[in-house]
Amino acid sequence: MTAVTPGQERAAAPTATSAATATPTPTATATATPSPTATPTQPPAAEEDRTWTGRTRRWLLGKLPPDKLLPNTQPSYVASWIYVLGMGAIGSLLFIIASGVVLSFNGPTWYHVSALGHFVNSVHLWSVELFFFFMVVHLWGKFWMAAWRGKRVLTWITGVVSFAVSIVAGFTGYLVQTNFDSEWISFQAKDALNATGIGAWFNVTNFGQMFMWHILILPIGVLAIVAFHVVLVRVHGVVPPLEASETDAQLTHPDTTGE
């Protein structure tokens, strides 16, 4: 890290002002020379910027330039319905969050006494069911595509972890339904958790504790891991077919439009 001197800090403002004209004014020069060592300087070019922020920006842009973050093309082999399942899971997750937020406005027992609340609870339930459906088929699809190839191991692991954390999030959702099902599930589930010692700290019969896990801790966990997973997908791209060549030039009748 290169330390920024007080003189440089002061120089930053007038220089920025003069950047539009590209010719520092005498005033700017005067205020920017409190000591012989401090001279007016332009902000360092991106490739020379050694600040933490500059380095981070350079690293991020190197790993994930805009065209990789928001691509408008994909390799020719990306042509199957299996590829939309990940997006289906993300779409379902959006509905889970949205319906969960609406349920949060009126608390966990609102849906027992309100037709609208019951409908929103149903939306929450079915978006969870679809979320897991899409996620499981997506996971199986990626397994049979051996999608961990080509330095994509972390992408695969984050996918598995997001699945595992989602299961815990779904489980706590069943625990906080405030109905017969949640009573029974908490009674049954305590044994497995107690047998491993976890139950003493993660008490499934403590509604308050499970509620906070369900509406705060686990959603943050799921969203963070899913976001990291998606970023990794963008960084590494979609895994090519097994035994694929470096390009698809060997194909006899390519049916896609090349660039």
Added chain:
Amino acid sequence: MTKHDSTHRDDLDARPWAGRVREYDLFKELAIGVGVVGVLVLALAAIVGSPDDKTITLKTWATAAPADFIATATGELAGTTDTAGYGPPYTTTAGATQTLGPIDLQSMSGTRLPIDTAKDLVITPLTTLGAAADARATWAAASDTQRTDWATAYGEALAKAPKGDPAKVAAGDYGPVPELTATLQAEAVTGGVDGAIQQEGGVFNFDYTRTILFLGDGQYFPGLAAGMHLTGDQWGMMNETGNYPGQSWLWLFSFWYQLPVIGDLPNADLVVVGLMGLLTLALALVSVIPGLRDLPRLIPLHRLVWRSYYRQR
């Protein structure tokens, strides 16, 4: 495949694609995905809805099955219920934990959620409600052995009585136990015991551990669950009340309990959790597990995904 080939192959898989590309609109796909999912979710919510069976309270139980309630309360006084002898994190009962060889994780957690079933589920609620004062005084003045003898004798007499009816119990030395349990049942019917037990944790008590464990010690609550196919030996972990899908993604977790060789083990929970932990770890680390990582090559289902690519080679 030699190590050199494998390394070269991995490099090729990691390299940016240099072949043909197709047009792709990320945001359009997201918008369509959200739209399709939205239609499905809203339609299912409107047409199918969601289950919502009412909670079972101590009041419900005491009203619907008074004999079972009294027998269970007697068991809590005698210390013979599942909760009374559970071990950590509820009680200090020796030898009650699930172990795997020398591994005893349940004991390591300690008794973090202590429950004295006689005091917390029977005596304190009666005290809070100001009921059965004489019987409580007699109970308080007795020795631990005397209390256990009274409660055990009454529990055995209830088991022998027709339909467990307290009114038909043979005469015996049961001390204050019949009055304590009958009064608790009568108070429970009014709803008082639900509030009294919850109040043990203060006004803003969100912890229902004591109530749920009390319910589970009886026959009524588990009987209702069994009638809805929700118990562990009925794949209950992945079932839901009514005709609704439950946590079907827990099918493998539930599967192990259906195998007698595992489900009948005294440490079945610990074994199943351990198995699932190992399998989840294996799934996460599949890329470094020989044999498992080769399955996609050996069983070429990937050719269905990339059928167009392979068809043209």
